[in-house]
Amino acid sequence: MKLLVVGSGGREHAIAKKLLESKVVEKVFVAPGNDGMLSDGINLVNVAISEHSELIAFAKKEEITWTFVGPDDALAAGIVDAFEEAGLVAFGPRKDAAELEWSKDFAKSIMTKYGVPTARYATFSDFEAAKAYIETQGAPIVVKADGLALGKGVVVAETVAEAVAAAQDMLLDNKFGDSGARVVIEEFLSGEEFSLFAFVNGEDFYLMPTAQDHKRAFDDDKGPNTGGMGAYAPVPHLSASVVEQVVSEIIRPVLKGMIAEGRPYLGILYAGLIVTNEGPKVIEFNARFGDPETQVILPRLTSDFAENITDLLAGRVPNFTWIEEGITLGVVVASEGYPLAYEKGIRLPEKTSGDIETYYAGARLNADQELVSNGGRVYMLVTTQNTVSQAQKTIYQQLQKQDTTGLFYRTDIGSKANK
Numbered sequence: 001m002k003l004l005v006v007g008s009g010g011r012e013h014a015i016a017k018k019l020l021e022s023k024v025v026e027k028v029f030v031a032p033g034n035d036g037m038l039s040d041g042i043n044l045v046n047v048a049i050s051e052h053s054e055l056i057a058f059a060k061k062e063e064i065t066w067t068f069v070g071p072d073d074a075l076a077a078g079i080v081d082a083f084e085e086a087g088l089v090a091f092g093p094r095k096d097a098a099e100l101e102w103s104k105d106f107a108k109s110i111m112t113k114y115g116v117p118t119a120r121y122a123t124f125s126d127f128e129a130a131k132a133y134i135e136t137q138g139a140p141i142v143v144k145a146d147g148l149a150l151g152k153g154v155v156v157a158e159t160v161a162e163a164v165a166a167a168q169d170m171l172l173d174n175k176f177g178d179s180g181a182r183v184v185i186e187e188f189l190s191g192e193e194f195s196l197f198a199f200v201n202g203e204d205f206y207l208m209p210t211a212q213d214h215k216r217a218f219d220d221d222k223g224p225n226t227g228g229m230g231a232y233a234p235v236p237h238l239s240a241s242v243v244e245q246v247v248s249e250i251i252r253p254v255l256k257g258m259i260a261e262g263r264p265y266l267g268i269l270y271a272g273l274i275v276t277n278e279g280p281k282v283i284e285f286n287a288r289f290g291d292p293e294t295q296v297i298l299p300r301l302t303s304d305f306a307e308n309i310t311d312l313l314a315g316r317v318p319n320f321t322w323i324e325e326g327i328t329l330g331v332v333v334a335s336e337g338y339p340l341a342y343e344k345g346i347r348l349p350e351k352t353s354g355d356i357e358t359y360y361a362g363a364r365l366n367a368d369q370e371l372v373s374n375g376g377r378v379y380m381l382v383t384t385q386n387t388v389s390q391a392q393k394t395i396y397q398q399l400q401k402q403d404t405t406g407l408f409y410r411t412d413i414g415s416k417a418n419k
């Protein structure tokens, strides 16, 4: 079969590469992808993710069996609905199910209605009312733009003044456009964060290994929030009972709730979680794979990924199997300045081989056919080893050998884990 992946980052590189390993797959296309994917035998399609009718025309012309949708904005724009209306199959939630990600207010209302543990909250579109609520609740408190904001629409405020300023940015000064026309203000939760992903069709779901992202730009969780600077899977210090609690108190009720709401969920459900003194609670839901978590989760999949998704789409029971031992860890190399302004066009080190995989994100071939940087997050090195310490050693020794002038990376990915 021939498959299409929609998206362009490291996440889509990892998805496409795993699909290509399948014995039933002949070709994998990525639209638009990035030039770093070419060396893995992935085909690029020069169509933007927002061009639904062009993507549909391509899928028809190439007789694509099904399409895997990577990014949140494509799902929020209803790409799955558009494919279905054209008689094509796409793996991802429809627009009304993806609302779990594209409206934080919707996600909170579903969680409240179906008894899923999460931070207490209130939603506002009026600044004065938001301000009054913040003043009665006190700090620390968390202010979130309702809509998609590239991971930048969340302010964890230490003081009332900071929270009020964030609400003002969003509600009065339109800093996040329509995404910030409503804000969700919620209780600050403390505890360790982790992510749990599941493959879902309706009420049926299949868990992936747990993962932990590193969202801040610099070591020791300092600096601005980014898309994610590194990750590892599984999280060795999480107890099986916490995961069981997440399944029974969070995943099951949410999927049942979505069916009851007439919005059955198909695709990847990403639960961003925090383990509080009262047990695990939801920080957010995403309607897709995480980036960079995918790049450390999918290398652990030992079953035939394309067959698994085909089975799931057909309502059959897929047989997902995973590496049970060791740790997969990856470090993102980003352009200096990211997540703010940065330069492009820096020549990239050679692709790794052996037990280190390179997944590319912001990369392109220049006129001399050299791979150069072309985005904030540029590439990620990933390895699977027996322990976190061994994986860190493998990756960081490799990074020291590479010329990363003009680029940067965190030196402490995985340091919260038991080594």
Ligand code: AMP
Pocket: 119, 142, 151, 154, 156, 186, 187, 188, 189, 190, 193, 215, 272, 283, 284
């Ligand atoms: P989000 O984009 O919703 O994942 O939020 C980004 C980050 O903000 C999360 O990874 C958390 O570190 C932090 N955060 C979000 N909501 C809360 C909360 N209610 N309490 C504490 N931290 C939070």
Ligand code: GLY
Pocket: 151, 213, 227, 228, 286, 289, 290, 291, 292, 293
């Ligand atoms: N790694 C965070 C995200 O994909 O949203």
